[in-house]
Amino acid sequence: MDIDITGNFRYDFIMKKKSYEIRDPIHVFIKMDSTDREVMDSRPFQRLRYIRQLATSYLIYPGATHTRFEHSLGVMELAGRIFDTIMTPENVHPEVSRVLDNINNPDALRYWRKVLKIAALCHDMGHLPFSHAAEKDLLPQGWDHERITGELILSDEMRNIWKNAPMPLEPEHIYKLALGKKGAKNMHYTDWETILSEIITGNSFGADRIDYLLRDSHFAGVAYGKFDHYRLIDTLRILPPPETNENREELDSHFKKKNHEKYKEPMLGIEKGGIQAAEALVLARYFMFSQVYFHRVRRIYDIHLKDFLADWLSEKFPGEKKFPTNLEGHLSLTDNEVITEMRNASLKRRKQGHIHAERIIGRKHFKMIYERNPKDMKINPYAINRIYSVLCEKYGKENLRYDEYPGRKGNSHFPVLMDDGRVIDAYAISDTLKKIPASEFGYVFIEPKLRDKAEAWLKKHREEIIKIEQESL
Amino acid sequence: MDSLKRMAIIITLMEKMAEAGSWCGETHIQKATFFLQALTKVPLEYDFIIYKHGPYSFDFEDELARMFSSGLISYFDRPYPYGPTLCPGESAKEFLEKFPVTLQTYTPHIQFIAQRLGKKNVVSLEKLGTALFMMLKEEGKGIEELAHEINKIKPHVTIEEAKIALESVHGMLEEFSIPVDRVSPGSVTVSG
Numbered sequence: 001m002d003i004d005i006t007g008n009f010r011y012d013f014i015m016k017k018k019s020y021e022i023r024d025p026i027h028v029f030i031k032m033d034s035t036d037r038e039v040m041d042s043r044p045f046q047r048l049r050y051i052r053q054l055a056t057s058y059l060i061y062p063g064a065t066h067t068r069f070e071h072s073l074g075v076m077e078l079a080g081r082i083f084d085t086i087m088t089p090e091n092v093h094p095e096v097s098r099v100l101d102n103i104n105n106p107d108a109l110r111y112w113r114k115v116l117k118i119a120a121l122c123h124d125m126g127h128l129p130f131s132h133a134a135e136k137d138l139l140p141q142g143w144d145h146e147r148i149t150g151e152l153i154l155s156d157e158m159r160n161i162w163k164n165a166p167m168p169l170e171p172e173h174i175y176k177l178a179l180g181k182k183g184a185k186n187m188h189y190t191d192w193e194t195i196l197s198e199i200i201t202g203n204s205f206g207a208d209r210i211d212y213l214l215r216d217s218h219f220a221g222v223a224y225g226k227f228d229h230y231r232l233i234d235t236l237r238i239l240p241p242p243e244t245n246e247n248r249e250e251l252d253s254h255f256k257k258k259n260h261e262k263y264k265e266p267m268l269g270i271e272k273g274g275i276q277a278a279e280a281l282v283l284a285r286y287f288m289f290s291q292v293y294f295h296r297v298r299r300i301y302d303i304h305l306k307d308f309l310a311d312w313l314s315e316k317f318p319g320e321k322k323f324p325t326n327l328e329g330h331l332s333l334t335d336n337e338v339i340t341e342m343r344n345a346s347l348k349r350r351k352q353g354h355i356h357a358e359r360i361i362g363r364k365h366f367k368m369i370y371e372r373n374p375k376d377m378k379i380n381p382y383a384i385n386r387i388y389s390v391l392c393e394k395y396g397k398e399n400l401r402y403d404e405y406p407g408r409k410g411n412s413h414f415p416v417l418m419d420d421g422r423v424i425d426a427y428a429i430s431d432t433l434k435k436i437p438a439s440e441f442g443y444v445f446i447e448p449k450l451r452d453k454a455e456a457w458l459k460k461h462r463e464e465i466i467k468i469e470q471e472s473l
Numbered sequence: 474m475d476s477l478k479r480m481a482i483i484i485t486l487m488e489k490m491a492e493a494g495s496w497c498g499e500t501h502i503q504k505a506t507f508f509l510q511a512l513t514k515v516p517l518e519y520d521f522i523i524y525k526h527g528p529y530s531f532d533f534e535d536e537l538a539r540m541f542s543s544g545l546i547s548y549f550d551r552p553y554p555y556g557p558t559l560c561p562g563e564s565a566k567e568f569l570e571k572f573p574v575t576l577q578t579y580t581p582h583i584q585f586i587a588q589r590l591g592k593k594n595v596v597s598l599e600k601l602g603t604a605l606f607m608m609l610k611e612e613g614k615g616i617e618e619l620a621h622e623i624n625k626i627k628p629h630v631t632i633e634e635a636k637i638a639l640e641s642v643h644g645m646l647e648e649f650s651i652p653v654d655r656v657s658p659g660s661v662t663v664s665g
Contacts, residue, residue, distance in 0.1 A: 181522070182522075182531070185522045188523075188625065188626040189626070190628070191629075194525070265525060265526075265627075265629055267525075374542065374543075374544075377539075377543040377544070378544045378563075378564045380477075381476075381477070381480060381540060381542070381543035381545060382477065382539075406535045406536075406538045406539040406542070407538045407539075407541075407542060408534055408535065408538045427550070427557070438541070440538065440542060468477065468571050470570075470571050471572045471573055471574045471575060472574070473574060
């Protein structure tokens with residue numbers, strides 16, 4: 001009870017509430033303080049309410065209308081939980097404790113926990129309308145959503161929040177953690193910053209990945225993305241790198257040295273008890289990519305959307321013909337503006353982008369004519385590219401579309417702390433991880449009216465098209 | 474460079490690295506590819522950044538994925554504590570036969586890199602790769618200054634170790650002009 005000396009209840013105390021909770025279907029409650037709240041109420045963050053997480057996927061999975069807004073809140077919540085687990089003194093590996101000074105400094109821990117949560121909250125602020133769908137081709141050279149996110153974090157509008165926060169925050173620290181090493185290519189990261197950025201954007205256990213799998217799975221109505229993230233987070237640890245053939249010799253001499261001062265770059269890993277939860281995460285990712293993110297109809301809708309946006313942007317911004325990258329321009333565009341324009345264009349033949357808008361709104365999308373497959377790839381690794389290019393020559397580029405993701409193997413390597421104190425690579429104890437295939441796809445699409453004719457032609461000429469010519473001496 | 478020719482070069486690099494005694498894990502091949510591109514100037518056109526263990530290319534990671542799906546490379550798992558080794562896959566031999574000119578042109582470059590890096594472990598490759606990366610990025614800076622920069626971004630590499638790595642790379646750059654000039658005169662320029 002807060003009562004002043006006159007005995008009156010102090011209403012100003014109630015007004016200055018410092019912690020908040022938001023209900024969330026995935027994490028139940030998302031806890032926030034006044035700085036988080038200020039970021040959430042900022043224009044760049046509020047805009048995320050109108051950016052769908054899965055672009056056009058709602059045309060295949062009607063429930064998938066969730067947005068980057070709730071995803072970003074979820075990433076913040078998870079990042080905080082991960083931080084609390086890995087920094088708990090009894091969870092800190094002695095090797096790591098020796099080399100990461102901040103772990104033993106309560107003030108530093110308090111500061112970096114705040115930076116981490118804010119960075120997690122901001123990590124997707126630079127997304128364009130419909131998220132990734134149009135990013136690659138419709139931003140000026142050298143721009144991507146990470147760079148826009150970075151610009152927003154460093155903008156005057158957000159700097160005001162960082163500066164005036166109860167615990168002032170360095171904008172560059174937020175920038176680094178939000179973008180990660182892959183997004184902030186020109187920045188140098190300390191080991192500490194690397195670990196913290198991995199908490200958000202890491203390939204193995206990043207909060208971004210954990211949240212998007214759980215959330216996308218929930219809203220798409222696809223059970224494959226679910227896994228025991230409570231157990232996973234509970235077993236996360238910062239660990240020295242695992243002992244493998246590649247560094248065994250060095251590690252042997254390293255561990256033989258008593259009082260050694262050298263160390264290896266620490267990494268995010270797990271205790272052995274979390275291995276099944278980690279396997280489930282990797283499997284969830286594989287299934288979600290195969291079933292949802294790489295769904296062929298979703299991919300062709302994304303392409304039609306990109307075609308529409310290209311036409312629309314060339315009309316709206318005749319000079320640049322790209323999405324604006326300045327703060328006001330970026331904030332002015334969301335999925336809502338694009339959908340309104342698309343619906344208008346679908347109804348009016350003379351409108352820029354009419355044909356592409358009609359394909360989306362009228363569900364007249366191109367159909368798949370060729371899918372990347374191991375047999376053809378063994379003849380020519382770029383078989384799909386050859387087929388696409390030959391079909392374009394024969395049936396006209398305007399009637400063909402192509403989309404491909406090559407897949408990546410080996411993303412699941414992470415250190416595991418064994419019961420006897422050894423740190424080993426996850427592949428050494430998990431046959432499951434070794435066997436999960438990389439997610440990959442490749443599609444060629446064609447105007448539906450041409451499909452039968454083109455299919456018959458392709459059947460006759462495929463082998464000849466994909467054959468590799470001998471280099472002449 | 475044409476993507477197929479590039480793949481032929483990478484498979485040959487794996488073969489030569491293995492012949493030179495390399496374990497040929499993904500990290501070894503990433504670093505060797507970086508040296509092939511950045512030091513011997515084979516125009517592979519991968520985009521490298523400084524990542525966890527030194528120079529790393531996500532483009533190259535994608536290329537390896539495509540090569541794996543095509544049977545051009547395979548991953549050979551070893552029992553603990555040994556990590557997987559990359560080796561030419563079932564389609565590799567037939568594929569390489571299609572590119573005699575490319576391989577004739579670049580085999581000396583590949584051999585040069587394989588002979589210098591084949592016996593290095595990941596920790597050494599990280600130091601050497603980071604040293605080369607920084608030398609190219611911060612052109613004009615002396616060894617002392619570069620060693621401090623390396624230590625700043627990779628605190629587990631001491632200034633002394635960084636200096637040794639920089640000197641080794643410098644030596645490789647000087648050494649390199651000999652085999653290349655012999656095979657393809659004037660086709661490659663090396664900046665030291």
